[in-house]
Amino acid sequence: MGSQWGSDKYYKKSLKEGYRSRAAYKLLEVQKRFQIIRKDDNVVDLGAAPGSWMQVLREMTDAQIVGVDLNPIAPIENTAFVTGDFTTEAVQEKIRSLLDEVNIVVCDASPKLSGQKSYDQARAIGLSEDALAFAVKILKPGGNFVIKSFQGEMFKELLDEVRDNFYAVKVYRARVSRKGSTEVYIVAKNFRGRNNSS
Numbered sequence: 001m002g003s004q005w006g007s008d009k010y011y012k013k014s015l016k017e018g019y020r021s022r023a024a025y026k027l028l029e030v031q032k033r034f035q036i037i038r039k040d041d042n043v044v045d046l047g048a049a050p051g052s053w054m055q056v057l058r059e060m061t062d063a064q065i066v067g068v069d070l071n072p073i074a075p076i077e078n079t080a081f082v083t084g085d086f087t088t089e090a091v092q093e094k095i096r097s098l099l100d101e102v103n104i105v106v107c108d109a110s111p112k113l114s115g116q117k118s119y120d121q122a123r124a125i126g127l128s129e130d131a132l133a134f135a136v137k138i139l140k141p142g143g144n145f146v147i148k149s150f151q152g153e154m155f156k157e158l159l160d161e162v163r164d165n166f167y168a169v170k171v172y173r174a175r176v177s178r179k180g181s182t183e184v185y186i187v188a189k190n191f192r193g194r195n196n197s198s
């Protein structure tokens with residue numbers, strides 16, 4: 001990573017400020033703009049390795065934080081972590097068992113890239129749909145959801161699905177995201193609840 005991103009301002013900042021990756025600044029930016037997390041919110045972080053969002057979350061809330069990733073991470077004090085695939089029933093059950101209730105789900109997960117653009121886009125959207133389906137299962141009505149996505153094929157369909165489930169939805173391009181990337185964050189507030197009819 002060092003030589004490729006060595007000159008990157010946010011990479012350098014993350015080293016200086018003790019965050020595990022430059023991704024930390026994306027969540028900080030989203031929070032500054034949209035105030036999605038409150039001090040007493042329990043949070044689930046999907047695709048959490050190496051853990052910089054969990055570090056930031058630990059500063060944002062005093063309540064429970066559970067991260068999950070295919071890859072293990074070095075422990076972060078006063079948080080829980082599950083190693084595994086969040087799209088599977090067993091891992092979802094494990095996550096649920098670690099929290100009293102869930103007020104916020106954040107998801108920065110991305111699948112491994114193959115380099116084949118439309119294949120990668122389809123997989124990224126598929127993963128986002130899985131994350132949304134899980135969020136809908138575990139969130140309390142009124143809860144918030146933030147998910148990384150990529151503009152392109154099927155993005156509009158994903159966004160519509162998010163809109164069906166949350167009262168207020170915005171698409172935000174973080175200044176920290178790399179130039180030329182299609183990466184955006186869908187920021188969804190106020191979960192309608194599992195029995196909404198819209």
Ligand SMILES: C[S@@+](CC[C@H](N)C(=O)[O-])C[C@H]1O[C@@H](n2cnc3c(N)ncnc32)[C@H](O)[C@@H]1O
Nearest residue numbers: 047049050051052053069070085086108109110
């Ligand atoms: C960009 S990184 C997340 C960075 C993280 N937000 C941070 O700040 O440290 C994306 C992560 O998504 C994870 N991931 C992708 N698919 C997953 C899945 N099905 N279950 C769990 N984690 C997944 C990858 O292993 C990878 O670590």
